[in-house]
Amino acid sequence: MSLLNYENNGSINAWVPRSLIIDGKKVLGLSCNRDGLCPIQIKWVNGKTISIEGINNSVELPLSLLIPRFVEPHAHLDKAFTWNDYPNFKGSYEMALEVNLKEQLTRTEENVRFRAQKALKLALRNGIRAIRTHIDSVGLASDESWEVLGDLKSQWKSLVELQLVALVPLDYWCTEKGKLLATRVVKKDGLLGGVLAPPFDKKKSEESLRKLIQTANQLGCDIDLHIDESQISPGAGLKLLLKVLEEVTSNISITCSHLSSMSLLSRRELIGLADRLAELKIKVVALPLTNAWLLGRDGRGTSVNRPLAPIFYLQKSGVIVGVGGDNVKDPWFPLGGFDPLELMAFSMPLTQLAPWQRLGLAPFTTASADIMDLDWDGTFYEGSPANWIVIEATSWADALSLNPKRKVIVNGYWLNENMIPTG
Ligand SMILES: [Zn+2]
Known part of the structure; x- marks a missing residue:
């Protein structure tokens, strides 16, 4: 491995997921190992890949794994990091909401800035290149939160791309304040969001969804909803959304985050809904960690129902599905640290997504890039950006369980502490 520090040129021999290599000399015919990895030599100049060549010599087999920097589609x-002051030891959804609202009353520009900066630094060091974050946008300090996160979005642009989503009760979009918020969101190139989880007033929610989609259409602003994060009334929110979309055509991109209770439907109904989502090009973000922690609790017992977006069925119907980390050390989830390898490892037993399969890796890489509509989808080809993580491991099992050393390459440069904004 030759490293040219402080220059954005270099060459590296590494194992690369075959499913992410689009083009490369002598790579297409190269057999990959049982982990779906190909041994390749990759060279880059001025932050761009100039060549990808397969290594056929068994003496020179690489000692590292090279993967694209990850995308966090839901944060x-x-x-973040409020758990110690605002814990939710009960671990229920209801208690999480109650504690969240108490914590929200203490929010200031300073503490939101501190949390977001801490998150961005961790994300960058751990190998994340883009984050879509929802922002509580009603109540105390919501204006300040938008200011702070708007500032950080510009400041961190070349290191971690931020997308901001306004998280409000759905009916807020029907109010005058909602209209003002929507114009503010547009200025920050953000998205309109909201929560639709049962029990809800069907008529009122239908009206609110209609208004939200109309507003988004007018402003050309995409939507990302927290929908059906629940163990009751399976798929109720999704069915309502699909009903509204029969009347109002959407010309923007819609993401459904969670869709947890969909998995409690019959296979037949579930597949019908998945097909409809695919037809409408609605994208899905599955959030296995928070769902497994908060939902399906039966007193203190271990859950017997595990509401989680039915990833495999959705993918089979052609829906783009990403996996996100959601909450990090806040009343909704006590663990996490903006670490994509940790998210993959935790998600494996919950989702049964295996990184050695194309559709197991996509939710953390290409699908999430698609959901965030990023310029680069995370694949390897001549001209693709040198935006990678180098992990000292030669298999997925080691990469995801031994906490191996990792180095991050940002636009061709090896990440070092001088590149990280202070403050
Ligand atoms: Zn969320």
Whole structure:
């Protein structure tokens, strides 16, 4: 491995997921190992890949794994790291909401900035290149939160791309304040969000969804909803959304985050809904960690129902599905640290997504890039950006369980502490 520090040129021999290599000399015919990895030599100049060649010599087999920097399609930077002061030892959804609202009353520009910066630094060092964060956008300090996260979005642009989503009760979009918020969101190139989880007033929610989609259409602003994060009334929110979309055509991109209770439907109904989502090009973000922690609790017993977006069925119907980390050390989830390898490892037993399979890796890489509509999808080809993580491991099992050393390459440069904004 030759490293040219402080220059954005270099060459590296590494194992690369075959499913992410689009083009490369002598690579297409190269057999990959049982982990779906190909031994390749990759060279880059001025931050761009100039060549990808397969290594056929068994003496020179690489000692590292090279993967694209990850995409986090669903986070909450404004409340991250609040668990110690606002814990939710009961672990229920209801208690999480109650504690969240108490914590929200203490939010200031300073503490939101501190949390978001801490999150961004961890994300960058751990190998994340883009984050979509939802922001509590009603109540105390919501204006300040938008200011702070808007600042950080510009400041961190070349290191971690931020997308901001306004998280509000759905009916807020029907109010005058909602209209003002929507114009503010547009200025920050953000998305409109909201929560639709049962029990809800069907008529009122239908009206709110209609208004939200109309507003988004007018402003050309995409939507990302927290929908059906629940163990009751399976798929109720999704069915309502699909009903509204029969009347109002959407010309923007819609993401459904969670869709947890969909998995409690019959296979037949579930597949019908998945097909409809695919037809409408609605994308899905599955959030296995928070769902497994908060939902399906039966007193203190271990859950017997595990509401989680039915990833495999959705993918089979052609829906783009990403996996996100959601909450980090806040009342909704006590663990996490903006570490994509940890998310993959935790998610494996919950989702049964295996990184050695194309559709097991995509939710953390290409699908999430698609959901965030990023310029680069995370694949390898001549001209693709040198935006990678180098992991000292030669198999997925080692990469995801032994906490191996990792180095991050940002636009061709090896990440070093001088590149990380202070403050
Ligand atoms: Zn969320």
